Amino acid sequence: MISETKAFPSDHQEQDDDVEEETRPTGCCRILSGKPVLSILVFAAVGIGAGVGLSYWTPFNPTAKSVALQWIGLIGDLFIRALKCVVVPLVFVNVAISIIEMMDVGKASSIGCKTIGFYLLTTLAAGIFGISSSLLFSSLYQEGAPVSSSDIMLSFGCSDNGSFVVEGGDGNLFCSANSTVDDPVAQFTLVDTSGSIETSSSGPQDDISLSDAIYNGVFTKIVTDNIVNAFAQANFAALVFFSIVFGVALSQVSNKKKSEHSLDQGIILSFFKELNAVLVVIINWLIEVTPFAVLSLITAAIGSQDNLAEEFANVGYLILASVTGMIAQLVFIYIGLYAFVTKSNPFAYLKHIVPAQSTAFATASSAATIPMSIKSVLATGRVPETVTRFIIPLGATVNMDGSGIYYPCACIWLAILNGITPGIADYILLVVIAVTSSVGTSPVPSAGLVMILTAYNTVFNTTGTPEGFGYIIAIDWFMDRLQTVLNVTGDTVVCGMVSHLAPIEEDTTVDSSGTSSEDEV
Numbered sequence: 001m002i003s004e005t006k007a008f009p010s011d012h013q014e015q016d017d018d019v020e021e022e023t024r025p026t027g028c029c030r031i032l033s034g035k036p037v038l039s040i041l042v043f044a045a046v047g048i049g050a051g052v053g054l055s056y057w058t059p060f061n062p063t064a065k066s067v068a069l070q071w072i073g074l075i076g077d078l079f080i081r082a083l084k085c086v087v088v089p090l091v092f093v094n095v096a097i098s099i100i101e102m103m104d105v106g107k108a109s110s111i112g113c114k115t116i117g118f119y120l121l122t123t124l125a126a127g128i129f130g131i132s133s134s135l136l137f138s139s140l141y142q143e144g145a146p147v148s149s150s151d152i153m154l155s156f157g158c159s160d161n162g163s164f165v166v167e168g169g170d171g172n173l174f175c176s177a178n179s180t181v182d183d184p185v186a187q188f189t190l191v192d193t194s195g196s197i198e199t200s201s202s203g204p205q206d207d208i209s210l211s212d213a214i215y216n217g218v219f220t221k222i223v224t225d226n227i228v229n230a231f232a233q234a235n236f237a238a239l240v241f242f243s244i245v246f247g248v249a250l251s252q253v254s255n256k257k258k259s260e261h262s263l264d265q266g267i268i269l270s271f272f273k274e275l276n277a278v279l280v281v282i283i284n285w286l287i288e289v290t291p292f293a294v295l296s297l298i299t300a301a302i303g304s305q306d307n308l309a310e311e312f313a314n315v316g317y318l319i320l321a322s323v324t325g326m327i328a329q330l331v332f333i334y335i336g337l338y339a340f341v342t343k344s345n346p347f348a349y350l351k352h353i354v355p356a357q358s359t360a361f362a363t364a365s366s367a368a369t370i371p372m373s374i375k376s377v378l379a380t381g382r383v384p385e386t387v388t389r390f391i392i393p394l395g396a397t398v399n400m401d402g403s404g405i406y407y408p409c410a411c412i413w414l415a416i417l418n419g420i421t422p423g424i425a426d427y428i429l430l431v432v433i434a435v436t437s438s439v440g441t442s443p444v445p446s447a448g449l450v451m452i453l454t455a456y457n458t459v460f461n462t463t464g465t466p467e468g469f470g471y472i473i474a475i476d477w478f479m480d481r482l483q484t485v486l487n488v489t490g491d492t493v494v495c496g497m498v499s500h501l502a503p504i505e506e507d508t509t510v511d512s513s514g515t516s517s518e519d520e521v
Helices: 013-023 026-035 034-057 062-072 074-104 110-142 210-222 227-232 236-259 265-288 288-305 308-314 316-342 344-362 371-379 385-398 401-417 425-441 449-459 469-474 476-501
Strands: 154-158 166-167 173-175 188-192
Touching: 013 173, 026 236, 026 401, 034 288, 034 344, 062 074, 062 288, 074 227, 074 236, 074 265, 074 288, 074 344, 110 236, 110 316, 110 385, 110 401, 110 425, 110 476, 210 401, 210 425, 227 236, 236 265, 236 385, 265 288, 265 449, 288 344, 308 476, 316 344, 316 401, 316 449, 371 385, 371 476, 401 425, 401 449, 401 469, 401 476, 425 449
Parallel strands: none
Antiparallel strands: 154 188, 166 173
């Protein structure tokens, strides 16, 4: 019989719960809040269906579709903007308070070391699974750039007023009105009516070296020279690092007051706790409209794609390899490692994480999912609030397991497409780069495209943009969402494992029987 400790909420969380109960909505929103998982899944399914339908809509006026999608995605855009607005101060305040509380009970170093250790372990495993799944499917990859199945339709016009296109006897085209093919006035205006040239674009041409990626993407991003600018730019790496240092310093000030027998816990700490309570109320309001935001975001994202079938067909094996690696990470690391470490049923824990996963798929942003991730972990009743509010924001900054899997898969797919056969040394280097680069990836949508380009050019000694990179961009809206779901899942699982290995006695207790039937393995 295995017992699992249950986390009691802290004093300020109890106040938050009271406020949340008083401000809980009624009517339709009350029904949705009562069934959060079901409502999000239903709205997501509706969004997928509506998005697929819109992707086949080709109005006579091309701008009509873009305008319609802009308004359809309005709720989702406002939702993400509001979350980003609140989540920046929330992360800073939460991490600082958590550091103080953990230092008060002597658990700060233990929890911090275990958290970093698990994050490095899961990211390393992600890189290995990414390489393994690529090896499994690499024999199915085709060499040569994918070719669009649609015919290329072009229209020509003359830039000189009153002139028109004339075909010469040799088959060359030139403009009339006494112009010749050598006349600089005789220039053509080309219109890509089928969009074939535009969709085959290879995307950005600039890339950076691996050294610069690590130097600027990790170290200079973590240690900022302007904390106000870090707040303004939502630099979560710098915010988390500074809040940890700030929390340690504030804890020492608070301990000094205690040693002087002062009853005042400090103006800053009291302000932080009050501010945290206010931010939690705002977050609860935002969470109530999550299903509608999910519907808006998914519909707009899928509906904006011109040809879903063609995009997935061209890179189907890359998607399949990436998904296989993600499933392996979920089964062997998140489920298997959690069961081994905690000696408890992982499914009883993971069932509470579905709302966070759904939000991650809709927003494609680990940062925007932080509030829902915190709420989902606290709903498990197994992780103290102090631990949760430290690990989740930190994980959104440094734990990118989805990226660790996808980077090697994308690089190997691009290599074979361009006639390069990766060797053992290339695979090893890809794992190393996947681990280091994923740490430097920003927790926002589509942040990994430049890192894929950097990793590819570093491993295979190339420059510029390889052929087929445009297709990586084309499916990024989908793959980025899958990566975010895996990243968020990893953050929540690490929360459970760290809490089990380094329990905070003040926030935990065991039920009267000493056992929990749902936690028995």
